Amino acid sequence: MKKIAALILVMLLALGCVAFAEGDEITLDVIICQYGPNTQDWFLGTGMDGTNFVDKFEAENPGIKLNLEVVSWNDVYTEVSTRIQNNNAPDILNIDVFANYAADGLLLPVKDYCPDELFEDFFPSFIAQSVIDDTVWAVPDLASARALYVNKDILDEVGVEIPTTWAELEDACQAIVDFYGGDVYPWGIDMTTDEGQAAFSYYVWNNDGGFVDADGNVALNSDKNVEAIEFAIGLVNKGFTNPNPATQTRYDLQDMFGAGKLAMVIAPNQLPSYLADKGYEVNWETAALPVNEGATPGATGVMDRVMAFKDDEYPDQAARNEAIGKFLTFFYAPENYVGWVSMEGFLPAVNSSVAALVEADPSFEAWLAVLDSCQFYPTALDNWDAIKQGVIDVEQQALTGGDVKTLLDDLQAKIAG
Amino acid sequence: MNTIPIRHKWEPYLWLLPSLLLMSIFVVFPIGIVFKLSVSEISKSGVVRGFIGLKNFRDAFRDPAFGTVMLNTAVWVVSVVGLSTLLGFITAMALNAKFFGRKVARSIVVFPWATSLVIQASVWNYIIKGEYGNLNNILLNLGVIKSAVNWRATYQIEFAWECGVGIFVTIPFVAFTVLAGLQSIDDAYYEAATVDGAGFWKKLRHVTIPLVKPSLTVCTVLNIIYVFNSFPIIYTITKGAPANKTDTMVTLLYMRAFYDNQKGPATAMSVIGFAILCVCAGAYMMTTMRKEEA
Amino acid sequence: MRPSTPETVRRANLRALAVALLAAALALAMLCLPLYRFSATVFAKKSGNTFVGDEKYQAVRAEVEAEAARRAEVTGRMPQIVENVTERTNSKGEKTSMVAFEVREVMRRTGWQFIASGLGCGKVLLAALICLVAALALLGAGLPGAMATDWPTLPASKRVPRRIAAALGLLALLLIPVFMMGCNLAFSRQIKLASDGFAKPGLEALLEKLDRFLYDGAAGEDTLSLMGGVAYGPTWALRALIALLAAFTLGALMLSEGHPAEALRRALLYAFVIALCALILYPYYVMVITGFRSNAETTDMYFQHLLPTKWVWSNLSDIINRGVPRYLLNSLMLSVGATGIALLCGIPAAYAMARMRFAGKKAFLGFVIMSQMFSPVVLLVGISRLMNAIHLNDSVWGLMFINAAFNQAFAIWLLRGTFVSISSEMEQAACIDGCNTVSAMLRVLLPMAAPGIVTTLIFVFINAWNEYTISTVLISTAANKPITVGITQFSSFNMIEWQYLFAAALVATIPVVILFMCIEKHLAAGLTAGGVKG
Incomplete structure (x- = not known):
């Protein structure tokens, strides 16, 4: 029986070693909420014109790997808070709330990673919903x-x-x-x-x-x-x-x-x-x-958000911020973002995609007007x-x-x- | 005694070692963490801060839903364990009798256990939906009822459904444990009882139950623990709504931890639950096992 | 038991026969009485913006009265005119009122009228009648010449007809609820569906029959709308019919078995087993029929179809495309691994518990039971931290160890019971022959304990297969998810794709059920050992 116990320990150690080995490239842990039946397919399957978000992103951004998980809304709070309690927060999170994470000092300010050009693209009234103490902590990913x-x-x-x-x-x-x-x-x-x-x-x-x-x-x-x-x-x-x-x-x-x-x-x-x-x-x-x-x-x-968590242990913070920025730039690029928003019929959060969306479905225009007059939860x-x-x-x-x-x-x- | 000689005093412990190791690493260590967290301050998003003594426990006891939920938990455990034991016992008696198709019937009875609780709960949730559920569908299309019935008209009824599903999925476990006990009873006992003029009930009381009891004991202890800790049924069917009135302790602490972000009190609640289980299951085990030994 | 002489047998048989004949005669008589009472609208008229007594009201009233008079000519009875006035003040303070007139008639229909109607329910009633008559005939064939023959010695030629008669009596009895269900189908269910705009095939014919049955053919095209207002209920005669048929069955049973207690007990056993199996299979029936419905049909609020109109087998290929095979494979690996580890750790521990004397045995047992007392949900944080520390996060390996650990209590309990129930003589002999304890266990005990080990194996396997909560939190890569977690993609935020959820659930259940069925024999045997001596 000693053998079995030893075997188990050896196995544990071996697996530990394997997990420690890391290469030069940066890996971003991303959690995306499941908005509907197509979300998983779009990010990980074949729902993006035969390919998927992760493959396309990794092909265009060598050196950045995405460990992207699509989580059902039922489980996402459980998963995120468990990971936070274990100091294992994701790098990028898509969820509806942000204030608690900001209050605990877990989030990176958006300015640290979001390219200016992209930041200017968001609807200002949306960005205003994610401000605490004059700092923007998250960016909207979509609205309804x-x-x-x-x-x-x-x-x-x-x-x-x-x-x-x-x-x-x-x-x-x-x-x-x-x-x-x-x-x-x-x-x-x-x-x-x-x-x-x-x-x-x-x-x-x-x-x-x-x-x-x-x-x-x-x-x-x-x-x-x-x-x-x-x-x-x-x-x-x-x-x-x-x-x-x-x-x-x-x-x-x-x-x-x-x-x-x-x-x-x-x-x-x-x-x-x-x-x-x-x-x-x-x-x-x-x-x-x-x-x-x-x-x-x-x-x-109603608006959901994308936010980036701090990872103080990562050696090259600048490279990490840049990678997160690249992720956002890629996500909000009209050729990708239009598909994402229209897939489940949501409303956009950036100006650059409005034209294409209205062209595809004129009824969007009326909704965008409604959106202008909307009140949002005091998140x-x-x-x-x-x-x-x-x-x-x-x-x-x-x-x-x-x-x-x-x-x-x-x-x-x-x-x- | 049915033992074998051992060479060294420490040998038995060596045999226990793998099991001990496995449980210590994967069960006891997490339990330790829970105990530690229960006296720590935890922020809403989950960041663990320092020691704050028993504040979490005080908050847990002060939770407005605590009383209702304790009552619900008691109803849940007693009704599910009690009724599933009773019905499981009857089922086992039936499956032990000789009849045409017994093998098929036995295979069918294990079905509910072979399906995960999440799935079972989802199916039943679908079945009792008033608007499009299958219960209305089948009863209407067979002409048993005249118009669609709202099967979950009040939360009391919904809670009763949840208990029903709990009983449904627990029966096979009890039934097979008891069945095993029944099969091992020597027919000679019954023959002797028949000669003494004992009827069905007398045989049940004086032969069957005493002989099946030992196998029921451990089964019931485990059952109490599993049912107390059971989470998917209530979470899937009502999520405790309305206002925690259909919650049990485990679902309440889950909601408190992950919906209301009261992670400290939630952890304290789990320690309270552990204490309750220890007392209940422990007391049950003590009394039944002591009797057996006597 | 009292000895039965020919005289007592004859007397008992006469008594039973009297009960049966009387019940049958009364039952036949009941068919001549009204079985259902209908309170039917034969004509309806609504008028909005009217007040009682004004001109518009008078006009409508006259029209309704003319219709009632016409109706009276057909049936020979003056029907009742009901007037309903709804008055309401709207938010602007204006008063509005609506008057609804109904010409109502109370009708009763006897059993024979049902049978003659040609309706489905009438046919069922006819079948019950035929059963009863046939049962009477069989009693006639099974009784003469054997009235005083003790039941155990009845020749087959006499016993079989009596038994069949009892069975037919039971069938007739069971057909009465079917008849009532048929009435609901004809008088309300199909009418409701049709008025909601979902006509079933054969509706025309049904309406024609209903018209003849209830309205003497006077309703014509209005049958559908009139039927919408029909209230109906069974009369006392129908309830009496049920009781009488039960009495007849009992009489016939006494004639064939002498003492019905044993027969009743058998019947009760079968009834219980059949009811239990039906209840248990019901959710699986739901999974099958819902798993292969189209998306729209899963939430059909008019309950149009008992079975899918079209079996959408592509649901199966859809879930396969959405990763279900991969999840199944993960679950399989996870369960096999967990079972293996649980047994590797559990067998030695159970062996020591069963065969060796040492201090702290009880403490260990207590420890094992205590380790089960936290719900996995509660331990999520701890487990997740542990897994991070040993770098088994997001891996099937980690889940294997967790599941093995959480099933130790059960495994040790079962295995220990098995080992205790096996005599240790052989092992003792082996030890004297120079074997050490390890090989004594491996070579001597384990082969004998095989059934118990198989049982443990299957229990642990199923528990691991069904585990959900821990996997949800630990596993983040799609390719590592077990099936229980994988299928949550079909139920996001309560927007549930029922057809995929249930199709996947079936796929996830089938392997376990097959495993269970193959191993059922061992299961019982293993539990015997594990349970009783435990």
Whole structure:
């Protein structure tokens, strides 16, 4: 048995030695989130005109190797935080949040690696979303804008117009319920653990409320917010919505909408391509989100980011920064980036690709206009994660009978205090 | 005694060495790290800072969902272990009887175990979807129900489904352990009992159960541990929604660690869970094993 | 057990026969009573922007009453007119109202009417009737001349007809729920599908039959819309029919077996096993039919088809193109490696635990069990740090060791039980002959313990094959992912490609199931040793 134990140890050592051997070239660890069924194929398979991102990049940039991993959104937080706890952060990360990483001093400032020419190319309003203490910590990789989608056939049959205010929305919902009974849900709400914060923004931003007040301080329990969330919960309790808002995700809603079981839903701009992919035939129209009477409309935009982590142990920092810069330059080059953005129907983050995208699909132009007026989550707050999970928790508590005012007061006390 | 002579006093330890080594490196070392982390400050993104004493534990106990989740965990462990043991026992009794197609039936019963939990949970999640799930599909198309049913109307029902799936995947393990015990019972015992005029229930109580008990003991201990630590079923079907009301301890600490970024309290929670398991499984083992020895 | 004399047998048989005949007669009588009660709309009219009493209201009301009168001429009964007024104030403060008129009729349909309707459910009822009549005939053939013959000595010519009669009685009983399901299909399911715009073939014929059955052919083209408003439910006669058929079956069973307890117990056993197997196979059925559906059909919210309309076999080639074979290979390597390591470490430990006396035996057992008490999810950080330290991150090798380590408790428990159950005499003899303990174990014990080792092997193999959480975090290169992690690419952020997920899940399950089936015999044998003496 000694032999076996020895064998195991020898094996461990041997593997360790193999792993230590390193060449001259630089290897970048990259983590990309899986946006849809094509992401993996585009980066690692054959989805980029027969080749893939990694092969093409390595061919054009000798001396730089990519160890690129596409991770599902379900697992990416687990993986990244485990790696950070073990001082093994990736070099380049694509994810939605950045404030915590910046607060812990893990990120490189964008200026350190991003070529000026590329930096100028980003939409300034997007870059502004990734600034903490006047330093830009991440660059946007793509965005999407949310809008109201309605099933025109259902609305016509019932005889209601597209609602623009909350009162009209309730009328329309009631009319649809009267007409169809339980066969068609009038309104889709997603208050799931995955994306409940979006629902929060849809209602509070259209009632002049928000996550933060005018001075940028967290203000979750404002009267406007309470009113907005009570309205949303009211829709559920009146039976105007899909039956299980706490577990029915946006994709469940999109499927219901496609099947004609849901009359109205708030969804991102890539909904049409989702419907087409699945073969749904719906006569849809888009409109602005309904607002509470007298409030200023607020569209919701969502943006994800690319950021680079520090690696103090790497001997040649300049070479590393340059490699990261090359990665970004390659990624955002129109011939690559256009394919990436349009593949899953997202909206671009750089100017240089806009022309090509609009040419391919004229409907992009309208969306870009919407994007201009969008509000984004306050992701630069270092307690954004607590806010996000907090509002989701409030929504779900309210769904099971909790009092919105008390819940939001408690949350505010917890976050601010 | 069924032993063999050994030449040196240290020889048994040599035999244990590979196993000890394997477990020490790959299990005990990570456990040690968890203990260390539980008294360390961990930043939201995961950077480990210094020692902060028992603050993480205090935060864990103060977690607003802690009470609900402990209750859920108790319901989860007791119902899944209890019912799967009961049903597994009945299944084993049935599979031990002679009937046409027994070999096929036995092969079928191992199926749920041969499929990973993630997949099982995904399938059941699909089955009970009210909008397009297969349960509605099959019941409607067979005419059993008149219109589609929302099979997950409240979170209590959803939690019951989760327990059901837990029981479903645990039955084979129990069934085969018990079946093995049943097969080894000498028919002579039953014949003697029949001569004494014992009926079905009497035989069950006085012959079957006592003889199967030893094999159930260790199986139940392992079962308690596996079920307590089981994570994919709840994570796949509800993710604890709404508001942690369907979470158990392990899913809650996962959500706290990776969704809410409260990594310190989450690590403390895992140590608390470990302590609970040690007490429960330990107590169970002590009582049952002591009885056996007596 | 009381001894049975010809007299007691005859009396018992008479009793049973009386039960059976009475039940059958009553059951036949039930067919003449209404089995279903329908509350049907025969005419409907809606009018918007109306208020009760105004001109528009009067006009519609007159139209509805004329229709009711026409209907009364056909059926000879005046139907009921229901008036529903919905009043609502909209957000602008305007009052609106809608009046809906319905001409409703309560109808009852007897069993014979069902049978005569030509509907699918009627055919099922007819089949049940035939079963019952045939069972009666068989009882007639199986009884004369053998009324007083004790059951164990019944000649086959008498026993077989009685048994078949009981079986037919059971079949008739089981056909009643099928009949009710058929009613749901005809009266609601297919109507609902058709009104949602998904007409099934044969709809025309069905509507024609329904028209004749419910509306005496008066509804014509309106049948579909009228059927949408039909409420229906079984009457007490149908429930009585179920009870009567059960009584008949029991009577026939008593005639064929004497004491039905044993027969019932057998029936219960089969029922349990069949139900259990059906339940267990159900998720696999779902995987098969969903794995080969088209993407759109996986989320069909109208539940149009029980089975895929078209079996999309290309799902299989799609998942193959997306790397599934590579993942399978990784899983195979990982599981084989983990099993090998677990056994290499576990066998000696179990041997020492089973065969040697030493201090700290219990402590070791406690240590083994304790090592299992952390969920792998909890240990992620620790494991990942360890793997970084020994440079086994992102490698199948690392996973092998982890899985082997996490299965030590189980392996040692099973193996120790196996070894304990085998007598040590042979080894002792071998030791006296000059073998050392190592060769005693290898040459003498292991061959005998083969079944137990096979069992352990398969348990560890399956656990390693199914491991997911640790692999997710440790493995980052696509080419190193095991299948459990590989298939997560089909379910990104809850946007799940169900067809690929399930096709891949099937592919991942099949190898293990085959392995299991091949080894089932050893499994039971091995567990016997491992469990009982453990």
